[in-house]
Amino acid sequence: MEKKKVVIGMSGGVDSSVAASLLKEQGYDVIGVTMQIWQDEDNETKEEQGGCCGLSAVDDARRVAETLEIPYYVMNFKKEFKEKVMDYFVAEYQQGRTPNPCIACNRYVKWESLLKRSLDIGADYIATGHYARVVQLENGRYTLKKSATAAKDQTYALYNLTQYQLSHTIMPVGEYTKDQIREMAKEINLRVANKPDSQEICFIPDNDYAKFIEENTDTKIQKGNFVNTAGEVVGKHKGITHYTIGQRKGLNLSLGHPVFVVEIRPETNEVVIGTSNEVFSDKLYANQLNFMSIEDLEGDMKVTAKIRYSHQGADCIIRKVGEDKLECVFTEPQRAITPGQAVVFYDGEYVVGGGTII
Numbered sequence: 001m002e003k004k005k006v007v008i009g010m011s012g013g014v015d016s017s018v019a020a021s022l023l024k025e026q027g028y029d030v031i032g033v034t035m036q037i038w039q040d041e042d043n044e045t046k047e048e049q050g051g052c053c054g055l056s057a058v059d060d061a062r063r064v065a066e067t068l069e070i071p072y073y074v075m076n077f078k079k080e081f082k083e084k085v086m087d088y089f090v091a092e093y094q095q096g097r098t099p100n101p102c103i104a105c106n107r108y109v110k111w112e113s114l115l116k117r118s119l120d121i122g123a124d125y126i127a128t129g130h131y132a133r134v135v136q137l138e139n140g141r142y143t144l145k146k147s148a149t150a151a152k153d154q155t156y157a158l159y160n161l162t163q164y165q166l167s168h169t170i171m172p173v174g175e176y177t178k179d180q181i182r183e184m185a186k187e188i189n190l191r192v193a194n195k196p197d198s199q200e201i202c203f204i205p206d207n208d209y210a211k212f213i214e215e216n217t218d219t220k221i222q223k224g225n226f227v228n229t230a231g232e233v234v235g236k237h238k239g240i241t242h243y244t245i246g247q248r249k250g251l252n253l254s255l256g257h258p259v260f261v262v263e264i265r266p267e268t269n270e271v272v273i274g275t276s277n278e279v280f281s282d283k284l285y286a287n288q289l290n291f292m293s294i295e296d297l298e299g300d301m302k303v304t305a306k307i308r309y310s311h312q313g314a315d316c317i318i319r320k321v322g323e324d325k326l327e328c329v330f331t332e333p334q335r336a337i338t339p340g341q342a343v344v345f346y347d348g349e350y351v352v353g354g355g356t357i358i
């Protein structure tokens with residue numbers, strides 16, 4: 001029988017390198033691909049342009065491919081990444097929301113663009129080093145199951161993959177712990193075995209989001225008022241792009257008690273601050289819905305919801321309140337429900353679906 005062909009996205013890190021090796025062991029015909037996504041053309045030789053797709057990533061990935069004796073290519077996805085990830089990131093902040101660029105990158109760049117190009121060159125699947133497991137349920141639907149190590153689980157950032165995309169996806173490292181993956185990397189003599197995990201947002205290496213936004217927009221970021229929940233002006237803010245819900249640091253307000261951002265109002269350029277109690281809420285609405293384990297939501301459903309990557313999850317009831325809108329009511333109020341972030345629903349270990357908090 002002819003071997004199934006898999007394109008593995010290689011970022012030069014430990015996880016995707018071991019994923020490539022596991023796929024080879026499992027008998028697939030494996031092709032390594034590194035996507036070039038964000039570095040500036042003029043700066044390609046600069047060391048600090050590393051990221052997950054700079055020169056050192058390509059060098060590392062190429063060496064791993066040589067060690068594993070698999071064909072290796074570098075593909076350019078800068079246009080897709082700029083449009084679907086960087087431009088979206090800037091636009092969302094300007095609208096007073098807090099975006100999640102990794103989720104946009106996963107769906108549109110990794111799964112839409114890379115999957116398409118991979119199928120075009122004759123592949124049957126794409127694979128990544130994400131900590132998650134693709135499973136097909138008894139009802140025939142594909143979904144994601146949390147990774148064996150809860151602490152590394154990345155299903156949150158993958159909730160919006162479609163059924164078609166999931167049916168062409170393999171995530172080989174989801175069954176293992178990070179320690180096991182590092183062990184395997186050593187066994188197969190991968191030089192990248194001790195490489196640290198990648199951090200934060202890849203295209204903003206110094207983590208200064210506001211500076212990045214300012215440099216990537218023609219619209220001038222305007223200073224405005226901090227107001228309290230009673231509507232009184234209590235200070236001046238640096239521009240709404242500097243803030244997110246729940247933020248306490250960097251407000252430069254001394255009101256005699258701790259204050260937090262509770263709302264951002266782009267239409268009036270106001271940042272609303274409140275007490276720690278006012279950052280809590282027991283309800284959210286979401287749109288841009290995508291369901292995995294179920295075809296659609298009918299009636300009420302009891303699930304666990306994660307409202308940000310680092311959230312441990314909370315019990316709630318979800319129900320549709322429009323064609324592309326749902327309401328989620330938590331058993332206990334949750335801190336800092338943030339518009340623009342994803343909310344992902346779980347039934348035990350399995351992803352039910354998710355959406356964008358509005």
Ligand SMILES: Nc1ncnc2c1ncn2[C@@H]1O[C@H](COP(=O)(O)OP(=O)(O)OP(=O)(O)O)[C@@H](O)[C@H]1O
Pocket residue numbers: 008009010011012013014015016017033034035036037052053127128129130197198
């Ligand atoms: N530039 C890229 N080119 C190809 N695939 C990529 C690229 N960046 C990320 N990926 C794929 O997405 C997966 C998850 O990426 P993420 O940034 O979350 O993890 P990572 O720490 O880079 O993982 P790794 O240890 O494999 O480097 C990677 O394991 C890899 O398969």
